Amino acid sequence: MLIATWNVNSIRTRLSQIIDWINQVNPDILCLQETKVVDDDFPVDPFKKLGYSVEVFGQKSYNGVAIISKIKAKNIKKGFYDDSESNQNIEIFQDQKRLISADFNGIKFINVYVPNGSSMESDKFKYKINWLSCLASFLDELEKKGELICLMGDFNIAPTHLDIHDPTKYDGGIMASEIERTALNNVLKGKLIDSFRLFEKNTGHWSWWDYRNNAYELNKGWRIDHIYISRELTSKLKSCVIDSLPRSNLRPSDHVPVMINLDLSDINAGYFEDDDDFFEI
DNA sequence: ATGGCAGAAGCATTCTGA
Numbered sequence: 001m002l003i004a005t006w007n008v009n010s011i012r013t014r015l016s017q018i019i020d021w022i023n024q025v026n027p028d029i030l031c032l033q034e035t036k037v038v039d040d041d042f043p044v045d046p047f048k049k050l051g052y053s054v055e056v057f058g059q060k061s062y063n064g065v066a067i068i069s070k071i072k073a074k075n076i077k078k079g080f081y082d083d084s085e086s087n088q089n090i091e092i093f094q095d096q097k098r099l100i101s102a103d104f105n106g107i108k109f110i111n112v113y114v115p116n117g118s119s120m121e122s123d124k125f126k127y128k129i130n131w132l133s134c135l136a137s138f139l140d141e142l143e144k145k146g147e148l149i150c151l152m153g154d155f156n157i158a159p160t161h162l163d164i165h166d167p168t169k170y171d172g173g174i175m176a177s178e179i180e181r182t183a184l185n186n187v188l189k190g191k192l193i194d195s196f197r198l199f200e201k202n203t204g205h206w207s208w209w210d211y212r213n214n215a216y217e218l219n220k221g222w223r224i225d226h227i228y229i230s231r232e233l234t235s236k237l238k239s240c241v242i243d244s245l246p247r248s249n250l251r252p253s254d255h256v257p258v259m260i261n262l263d264l265s266d267i268n269a270g271y272f273e274d275d276d277d278f279f280e281i
Numbered sequence: 282a283t284g285g286c287a288g289a290a291g292c293a294t295t296c297t298g299a
Contacts, residue, residue: 009287013288062289118298210299212287
């Protein structure tokens with residue numbers, strides 16, 4: 001099963017590039033961030049024509065997440081909590097559409113667009129850290145239920161110095177600070193594993209290049225888009241690749257897709273049995 | 282230290298992103 005994440009920086013501007021990429025790669029699940037469109041205006045038809053279902057959680061101009069899938073989603077949840085579970089502490093996070101989750105084949109897929117944080121002195125930075133704290137609580141609840149998890153998206157954090165083209169210049173700053181890395185590790189708690197690092201130990205692999213200063217041509221990138229999976233799933237993980245080619249498109253997104261291949265053939269045999277039924281591939 | 286580039290809103294310019 002091919003599972004991908006891509007911050008497309010506007011679904012409407014990038015639509016033809018996304019459709020082209022789907023036709024080339026044929027992913028089973030594609031999680032998008034920064035769709036920048038209200039749900040009613042999301043272009044669902046081009047995806048439906050290719051046999052995909054579309055689940056969206058968007059807003060005007062900013063943020064917005066979506067899950068495109070060949071498999072039918074179960075338990076679609078938009079934001080940290082459904083309306084029925086309203087919680088005073090997280091209500092301030094519901095106006096920014098940054099998280100959508102759904103179950104596929106007995107695995108909880110969580111698609112996130114973590115706030116950027118602007119500068120470390122800003123209120124937006126506090127918002128980023130608080131948002132990550134909310135995400136940690138959200139995952140704690142899932143952990144308690146024993147859910148298998150795939151947490152993916154644009155994290156706006158380089159996990160280590162290996163994930164920055166110039167760590168001497170940027171380590172310790174925004175997207176690379178100890179505060180952010182600690183907040184991220186508090187989400188992962190050693191239970192969720194960075195898929196990419198199971199295959200690649202070296203630096204020089206980026207998922208985002210700034211539009212400015214010829215960053216892509218100079219290969220001055222960052223690895224800030226990630227796919228984390230439950231430790232129990234790592235034996236099923238066959239690959240994790242960053243497809244940097246779409247960054248050379250005309251009018252590209254500043255991010256590129258990251259993709260894993262999970263071999264869930266044993267789930268077909270009913271290995272993971274749900275309360276109510278077996279999972280279809 | 283700042284700007285640079287891009288997208289959305291909306292029609293000049295501002296806000297936001299990372």
